[in-house]
Amino acid sequence: MYSMSKGRILYFSGPDCSVCRDLKPKLNDVALSEFPDFEWVEIDCALQPDVAALHSVFTVPVVEIEIEEKTYLRFVRQISVSDFTEKTRRLYDMLSD
Secondary structure (H helix, E strand, O other): OOOHHHEEEEEEEOOOOHHHHHHHHHHHHHHHHHOOOOEEEEEEOOOOHHHHHHOOOOOOOEEEEEEOOEEEEEEEOOOOHHHHHHHHHHHHHHHHO
């Protein structure tokens, strides 16, 4: 089906976002352990506003799951680790079939 190496988890954050700082290690741990074939990419919206604008990110945190440069999942602001894990797992498993 799709090449797993083309999957990416985009983590959009900001330097003054305490939620971003608290959430990042939790999601990163899940990504590394549960979805090893997805690349983890961090985007600091203050340093890369052009990338944030390209993805229509106007608040943080935002997490997008991309496959072949198309967004399949998007999580915004109130992000639950369990919700992220569950929904990403469904997509990940579908791609590995």
